[in-house]
Structure formats: structure tokens, C-alpha cells
Amino acid sequence: MAVTPADFDYISKIVREQCAIVLEKGKEYLVESRIMPLVHQEKLESIENLVKKIKQEPRGSLKDAVIEAMTTNETSFYRDIHPFETLKKEIFPELIEKRKAKRELNIWCGASSSGQEPYSLVMLLKNDFPQLNSWNLSFSASDISNQMLNRCKSGIYSQLEVNRGLPAPLMVKYFERIGTEWQVKEELRKMVQFRIINLSEAWPTMPQLDLVMMRNVLIYFDVEMKKNILGRVRKLLRPDGYLFLGAAETTLNLDENFERMPFKQSGCYRLKQG
Numbered sequence: 001m002a003v004t005p006a007d008f009d010y011i012s013k014i015v016r017e018q019c020a021i022v023l024e025k026g027k028e029y030l031v032e033s034r035i036m037p038l039v040h041q042e043k044l045e046s047i048e049n050l051v052k053k054i055k056q057e058p059r060g061s062l063k064d065a066v067i068e069a070m071t072t073n074e075t076s077f078y079r080d081i082h083p084f085e086t087l088k089k090e091i092f093p094e095l096i097e098k099r100k101a102k103r104e105l106n107i108w109c110g111a112s113s114s115g116q117e118p119y120s121l122v123m124l125l126k127n128d129f130p131q132l133n134s135w136n137l138s139f140s141a142s143d144i145s146n147q148m149l150n151r152c153k154s155g156i157y158s159q160l161e162v163n164r165g166l167p168a169p170l171m172v173k174y175f176e177r178i179g180t181e182w183q184v185k186e187e188l189r190k191m192v193q194f195r196i197i198n199l200s201e202a203w204p205t206m207p208q209l210d211l212v213m214m215r216n217v218l219i220y221f222d223v224e225m226k227k228n229i230l231g232r233v234r235k236l237l238r239p240d241g242y243l244f245l246g247a248a249e250t251t252l253n254l255d256e257n258f259e260r261m262p263f264k265q266s267g268c269y270r271l272k273q274g
């Protein structure tokens with residue numbers, strides 16, 4: 001069912017206000033395909049009726065449901081693989097060496113979706129850097145979506161999801177079978193604090209960070225919001241900490257305080273040194 005220009009404008013406006021995602025003209029198909037299941041679920045018959053209901057009850061839960069529906073949650077274990085190779089071969093060995101006196105590492109995944117990214121990292125740390133078991137590791141992962149956060153906390157994935165990127169030996173080692181699904185073992189789930197953070201609003205207090213994963217989320221925001229978020233990440237990062245962005249994202253022309261590291265297709269950045 002087609003969305004009218006007025007309803008498209010209204011939905012674009014509330015999505016931008018609530019989570020900074022930009023829906024440009026031409027994305028009507030996206031709104032239609034993402035919102036129609038909600039229209040059916042709410043027995044509202046049309047997007048027009050849905051918009052009317054939101055206008056009548058602007059503080060109602062329907063608005064949140066629209067935001068949930070319009071966020072793209074695409075993710076997978078060890079997505080794009082190169083960033084994780086770089087973390088394993090370059091970044092963690094360096095950070096561990098530099099932090100060995102204090103034995104402390106602080107990590108934040110700023111758009112964790114259903115959790116494959118933070119759990120990929122936790123498995124990497126557990127499997128390849130067992131010396132960190134006795135370190136003080138603070139690992140938080142956040143997303144704007146309640147549904148996604150609940151999925152992160154449960155750590156439960158379908159066969160299809162584990163087939164996407166998770167090496168079999170890691171699945172055997174770190175997952176338990178529940179019926180037809182797979183759950184990340186509790187010892188790994190306990191290592192991550194999951195919470196809601198809307199990147200476009202104020203962030204809670206966080207420690208100085210050694211590693212920030214902010215992958216495949218800036219791409220949805222306008223230039224001002226990208227600059228704003230990178231500026232805040234810059235203040236949170238330790239001077240020798242690292243930021244990872246998605247393959248289609250960059251700090252170039254947004255924040256000149258970052259420099260790209262020459263690691264193959266990793267989207268790895270640090271603050272300019274000196």
C-alpha cells in the first residue's frame with residue numbers, strides 16, 4: 001500500500017526527531033515495507049490510519065513501534081571479518097601491552113543491534129587473549145532499540161544467524177543448544193553490560209575508552225549528527241584508543257582529529273598523535 005507524501009513527511013520527521021535517522025525522498029518504499037507489518041499488527045488498515053493514531057496519541061507506544069520498525073538491524077557474527085583480524089593481530093596485542101600495568105580495558109559497542117558484534121568481540125577476547133581473564137574488563141554495548149537490547153541480553157540466535165559468520169569451533173565452545181536455537185554461554189553474556197543509549201541524545205557517563213565500535217550506524221545520520229557523535233567519541237577515547245567504523249563510513253571531512261589506520265579494510269581510526 002502506497003504512503004502519501006504527507007504521511008511520508010510525517011514519518012520521516014518523527015524518525016529524525018527520535019533517533020536522527022534520515023529518510024530522504026525516494027525512501028517511500030522502505031517506509032511502506034517496514035510500516036505495513038505494524039499496520040496489520042495494529043489492525044489499522046492503512047499507513048494513513050496509523051499516522052492519524054500517532055497524531056491523536058503522540059505519547060503512545062505506536063510512535064516507538066514506528067522507530068523500532070524503521071531502524072535497520074542488519075548484523076552478523078564477525079561482520080566484514082577484516083576489522084576482527086585487525087583487532088586480533090594489531091589492536092588488542094598493542095593495548096594489552098600498553099595497559100599491562102593497570103590491567104584495565106574499557107570497550108563500548110555503540111550500536112550493537114542483536115548482539116552479534118559484541119559477542120564476536122567477547123569470543124575473540126576469551127579465545128585469543130586468556131590473560132585478560134584476570135583483568136578489569138569493562139565492556140558495554142548499547143542500541144536505541146528495546147527489542148534489540150532484549151535479544152542481546154538473551155544471547156539466543158537461530159541456526160541461520162549462527163551460520164552467518166560464526167566459525168564452528170567457536171560455536172561449539174561458546175554456545176549451548178536450546179531446541180533449534182543457540183544461546184551464548186552465561187559466562188560470556190555476563191561479560192557485557194547491555195543498555196539503551198540513543199546516540200543522538202545525551203549519553204550516560206562512561207569511563208575513558210580504549211576501544212569504541214560504532215559500526216554501520218553513522219551512515220543513517222546527517223553530516224551534523226555524524227560530526228556531533230564523532231566529537232563526543234573523541235572526548236571519550238583515551239589518546240591512544242581506537243575507533244572502528246563500518247566499511248561505508250569515515251571520519252574524513254567530519255572530524256579532522258582522527259586518522260585512519262593502514263589496516264586492510266578495517267575502518268580503524270585513532271586520534272592524530274603528537
Ligand SMILES: C[S@@+](CC[C@H](N)C(=O)[O-])C[C@H]1O[C@@H](n2cnc3c(N)ncnc32)[C@H](O)[C@@H]1O
Nearest residue numbers: 019071074075111113144145198199215216217
Ligand atoms: C545496521 S545495525 C549495525 C549493527 C552492528 N554495529 C554491525 O555493524 O553489525 C544499526 C543499529 O543502529 C541502531 N541505531 C539506529 N539509530 C540509533 C540511534 N540514534 N542511537 C543508537 N542506536 C541507533 C539500530 O537500532 C541498529 O541496531
